[in-house]
Structures are given as structure tokens and as C-alpha cells.
Amino acid sequence: QRFRFCGDLDCPDWVLAxxxxxxxxxxxxxxxxxxxVLRDLLGEAIEYEKILKLTSDAKLESGDVKATIAVLSFxxxxxxxxxxxxxxxxxxxxxxxxxxxxxxxxxxxxxEKQSSLQDSLRACSLRLSQLGxxxxxxDYTLSSSELQEVNExxxxxxxNVRDRDCGRTTAVSMTLSGDKFRVLLAELKQxxxxxxxxx
Amino acid sequence: KLNVGVDTIQHGVEGxxxxxxxxxxxxxxxxxxxxxxxxxxxxxxxxxxxxxxxxDNRKEIRSILGELAPRLPxxxxxxxxxxxxxxxxxxxQQIKPAVTMKLHLNQNEDQTAQVLQTDPATLLxxxxxxxxxxxxxKTNHCRRIVRNMK
Numbered sequence: 266q267r268f269r270f271c272g273d274l275d276c277p278d279w280v281l282a283x284x285x286x287x288x289x290x291x292x293x294x295x296x297x298x299x300x301x302v303l304r305d306l307l308g309e310a311i312e313y314e315k316i317l318k319l320t321s322d323a324k325l326e327s328g329d330v331k332a333t334i335a336v337l338s339f340x341x342x343x344x345x346x347x348x349x350x351x352x353x354x355x356x357x358x359x360x361x362x363x364x365x366x367x368x369x370x371x372x373x374x375x376x377e378k379q380s381s382l383q384d385s386l387r388a389c390s391l392r393l394s395q396l397g398x399x400x401x402x403x404d405y406t407l408s409s410s411e412l413q414e415v416n417e418x419x420x421x422x423x424x425n426v427r428d429r430d431c432g433r434t435t436a437v438s439m440t441l442s443g444d445k446f447r448v449l450l451a452e453l454k455q456x457x458x459x460x461x462x463x464x
Numbered sequence: 465k466l467n468v469g470v471d472t473i474q475h476g477v478e479g480x481x482x483x484x485x486x487x488x489x490x491x492x493x494x495x496x497x498x499x500x501x502x503x504x505x506x507x508x509x510x511x512x513x514x515x516x517x518x519x520d521n522r523k524e525i526r527s528i529l530g531e532l533a534p535r536l537p538x539x540x541x542x543x544x545x546x547x548x549x550x551x552x553x554x555x556x557q558q559i560k561p562a563v564t565m566k567l568h569l570n571q572n573e574d575q576t577a578q579v580l581q582t583d584p585a586t587l588l589x590x591x592x593x594x595x596x597x598x599x600x601x602k603t604n605h606c607r608r609i610v611r612n613m614k
Contacts, residue, residue, distance in 0.1 A: 391545040391566055393579060430577060452553055459551050 268357050270344040276361060283336035284361050289323045290333070296370035302337040303378045307385050341375055345383050351376040397425035397434050420446045487518055488525035537571040563587050 267273050271280075287295060298319050305311035311334075320330050344354045351372040358368040402421040409415050424437045441449065466473070487497055497518055501511055542565060549560040560583075567578045582590070600606055 391543040391564060393564070393566075456551075456553075459556075463550070 266360075268361075269347060270340065270349045270354055270357055272343070272347050277339075280336055280339060281361060283332050284358075284363050286325065286329050286333055287336065287367060288362070288364055289325065290320060290367075291322070292364070292366035292370045294319045294322070295367050296374055298333065299337055299341070299371055299374040302334055302341060303374060303382070305334075306338060306342055307378070307381055337371075340371070341382065342386065344375060345379055345386060348383070351379070392429055395427045395429060397427045399424055418443045483514075484518060484521065484525060485529065488522045489529060491522075491526070494519070535572060537569040537576065540568040540570045540575065542567055 266275065268276050271277070290298070298316055301311055301316050316334065317330060320333065325333065340354075340358070349357075354375060355368045355372040358371065359365060363371075400423040404419040404421065406415045406417045406419055420441045420443070422439050422441065425434050426437055427434050483501075487500075492500070494515060497515055498511065501514055506514075544563060544565045547562050547564060549558055549562060551558055563582050563584065565580045565582075567580060569576050569578065601610075
């Protein structure tokens with residue numbers, strides 16, 4: 266059976282197995298646990314202690330608590346990834362055996378944060394490098410060892426490139442003559458016009 | 465506390481470690497272990513406690529020894545992205561799809577990443593080859609070997 270929130274594929278076996286664990290927790294507590302999991306997915310700190318307190322009534326073992334967090338993370342992020350609306354998500358979760366109140370609580374939390382989740386996922390999509398900043402300086406060369414009167418402008422450019430994985434910034438520096446710089450600027454403006462036609 | 469020199473204790477510890485790792489490595493039975501240490505001429509009590517020590521710790525020692533084998537880089541995760549090239553400095557009005565992948569590998573707690581890029585046709589070929597490789601496990605030849613290993 267195909268599920269939209271799994272990307273039109275079968276639901277993974279481990280998710281199916283953990284749905285029954287989710288049903289052991291009361292629907293109110295489940296909604297609160299969802300809020301914590303959403304915080305983690307959005308890059309804020311997760312408060313594990315709170316989750317432990319919320320699951321203590323259901324008498325879950327520590328392995329079950331971690332499994333609960335894992336399955337909720339999967340359901341919420343996968344639904345956001347495939348742009349599933351909360352109604353469809355609710356009906357699909359009920360098809361998998363999650364009780365109605367649990368499903369609607371979960372989906373209400375999902376609906377509130379759906380666009381923030383998608384923004385956050387878009388931001389951490391694969392990206393090779395990122396331009397941090399650009400620094401420039403214009404000099405005027407008066408004279409050199411080759412020619413007594415040079416009188417030429419000179420542009421120094423430094424691109425600070427950030428590596429996503431290690432967070433290191435590399436500086437790429439270059440020096441351009443006035444003409445070269447004009448060519449670079451013209452080409453980049455053409456590229457910018459093309460980008461604007463797409464937006 | 466034992467009133468012996470540092471060297472003696474060091475040799476004693478090394479000897480005991482060697483005895484336990486070699487026995488665990490070869491997974492020798494109780495009887496073989498008892499026969500081996502009998503040669504050393506210790507008291508019966510000592511032989512019994514050595515045997516108990518061996519049996520209690522055998523499994524854990526084996527699992528630690530198992531992790532000492534050299535390892536090749538192993539798969540950690542794969543990030544991917546689908547792009548379409550619309551224009552370049554030399555040519556406008558293009559439509560060129562490309563898949564960019566970042567393969568994350570683990571080697572002895574070192575994380576490395578390889579960036580790869582391919583067009584959809586090569587990607588399909590790659591998928592086909594990998595599915596063929598998986599399919600090999602289902603051939604009679606592989607099945608026979610797996611059955612004999614169990």
C-alpha cells in the first residue's frame with residue numbers, strides 16, 4: 266500500500282511497528298511530545314527531560330522513548346518533505362492504525378509548523394559552498410619598476426567562501442584591472458537578469 | 465600491597481592479558497583451557513578462578529577483538545540535489561538536468577565527503593548496476609554459500 270507521506274512508497278516496517286507504541290501514550294501528551302520533536306527538527310534544543318516526564322505514565326522503557334521520538338521525527342519531516350497536507354496525513358496515519366484523536370492531535374501540531382519545517386528543510390538542502398561576504402578596494406597605480414607613469418586604476422576583490430560542513434571560511438582574493446572588472450560586472454549583471462526572470 | 469616489584473606485577477598483568485586474549489581469540493573449550501594452564505603448575509583454586517575469569521569475559525573480549533580488524537571506508541549517508549542548468553556564460557536557452565550528490569563516508573571515526581555530479585542517464589545506469597549487484601545475492605551460487613556459512 267502506497268502512502269503519500271512516505272513519498273508514494275510503502276511505509277517502512279519499523280514505522281508500522283512503532284505506531285502501536287504511540288497509541289500507548291495519551292493523545293494530549295502525544296501532542297506535547299510532537300511540539301518537542303518539532304523544536305528539534307527546527308534546530309532548537311530538545312528538552313529530553315520533558316519528554317521523559319510525558320512518557321512516564323505510559324510506562325515506556327528508555328528504548329521505546331527513543332523510538333517514539335524517532336518515529337515522530339520521521340513522520341513529521343517526511344510529510345513536510347513531500348508537501349502532504351494535514352488532512353491527508355491524518356487519514357494515512359489512521360489507516361496505519363493510529364487512533365483518531367492521536368492522529369488529529371499530531372496533524373494539528375504539524376499544520377502549525379508545516380511551512381517553518383519546509384523552510385528549515387530547504388535551508389539545509391545540499392549546497393556545496395556559500396558566499397559569506399565580498400570585500401573590495403580600489404587602488405590607483407602611479408608608477409612601477411617597468412613604466413614610470415602608469416596611472417591605472419586597480420580593483421582588489423576578496424570573496425569569503427563558507428564551507429557548509431566544517432564551517433570554515435576560505436578567502437579567495439584577486440586583483441583586476443579596470444577593463445577586466447567591467448567585463449566581470451557585465452557578465453554577472455546578465456546572470457542576475459536571467460535569475461530575476463525566473464523568480 | 466602485594467610486596468612485589470613493579471616489574472613482576474607488570475609481567476603478571478601482561479601474562480594474564482595474553483592468556484585471556486589468546487584463549488578468547490581461539491575460542492578454546494573449557495577442557496582445553498584447563499589442560500593448558502595445568503602445565504603451569506598452579507594450585508587447583510587458582511586454576512578454577514582462571515577458568516571462571518575466562519568463561520565470564522570470553523564474549524566481551526571477542527567482541528572487542530572483532531572491532532580491531534582493519535576497515536575500509538563505509539557508507540554513512542547520501543545527500544542529493546536535482547538541478548537544471550538554464551544558461552551559462554557561453555550559451556543561453558539551455559535545459560540540462562544534473563544530479564549532484566554528496567557521499568558521506570566513515571572510516572575509523574573519520575568523516576569524509578565526496579561530491580559527485582551526474583546526468584540522469586548515467587544515474588539510471590548506476591541504479592541498474594547496483595540493482596544487479598543486489599540481485600546477485602539471489603542467485604543459486606550465492607544462496608549455497610550463505611547456507612553453508614550459517
